[in-house]
Amino acid sequence: MQQGCVNFVFMGIKRKTKSVTTVLNIFEASHDAKSVVSLITLVKNEMNKTTVYRILDRLEQDGLIHSFNGKDGLKWYAKCNGCTSHKHFDTHPHFQCTKCDKVECLTVDISIPNIKNHNIETADILLMGQCEACCS
Amino acid sequence: MQQGCVNFVFMGIKRKTKSVTTVLNIFEASHDAKSVVSLITLVKNEMNKTTVYRILDRLEQDGLIHSFNGKDGLKWYAKCNGCTSHKHFDTHPHFQCTKCDKVECLTVDISIPNIKNHNIETADILLMGQCEACCS
DNA sequence: CTACTTTCGCAACTCAGTTGCATTAATGAT
DNA sequence: ATCATTAATGCAACTGAGTTGCGAAAGTAG
Known part of the structure; x- marks a missing residue:
């Protein structure tokens, strides 16, 4: 029997904790992509880095954000317009x-x-x- | 005063050592890309992993091979047709x-x-x- | 052969990302 | 409101790719 959070389609996220809300708010605030490293620094007073990794995993499972590798091979996440649905199909480029x-x-x-x-x-x-x- | 290896345009490689030859031969043998990790395993009896990283660096400086990130963020190298020149300009895709x-x-x-x-x-x-x- | 300098091996390190486990807290049921 | 369940968290230890510093080894010019 499933419980709670019926709006999360794939049930990566099952409980809306304070930490989840914090991370989601960051992505809502700006559609620019964020590296995991920068996110960890950003919320280091509120949660553990392991928690950040796990929340990002779950949000991606639910299709709320998507991930990709930056130029140095580090992992980045973003919430783009296409991220609103669980039918997330992603070929859009990053810069x-x-x-x-x-x-x-x-x-x-x-x-x-x-x-x-x-x-x-x-x-x-x-x-x-x-x-x-940086162009100008 | 420059010495030796005049065919290496950017002088990343200045001395043709046994290790350099070994690595170059691997790339000559097949144009498929190789991950650094697999290369290190491949030559582990002949040289140190630090040496592998440094040789790959130098070969790339010289435009003999090119690098890119694989799907897991790991570094890959390949010698493609376009790699023959120091005018290496690379937008070709990888699969x-x-x-x-x-x-x-x-x-x-x-x-x-x-x-x-x-x-x-x-x-x-x-x-x-x-x-x-893997298709069939 | 000698002198010079690049290259190598080794060991120790950095840093992103993961794992296991005990504790905490969100949620549905009572 | 309280209880029981179990998802989520914190912590510490770990993994694995890639880097660095330094002394030793080996190419190369002369």
């Missing part, structure tokens, strides 16, 4: 600034060609260069 | 199989759109799915 490291979700569509004898399911696309602030 | 983890350099061109107020310099594109062997 990371090579000067300030900021990461943005891009709304442009990049078409993935078919590759002979390969079954393509997803794509991670990371564009790199200078962001608006 | 990683979600079943067997194998990575291939793809020769298809994926066009990167311009992003408003952003200066795009490079792109890491990783397609994922099933490779030829």
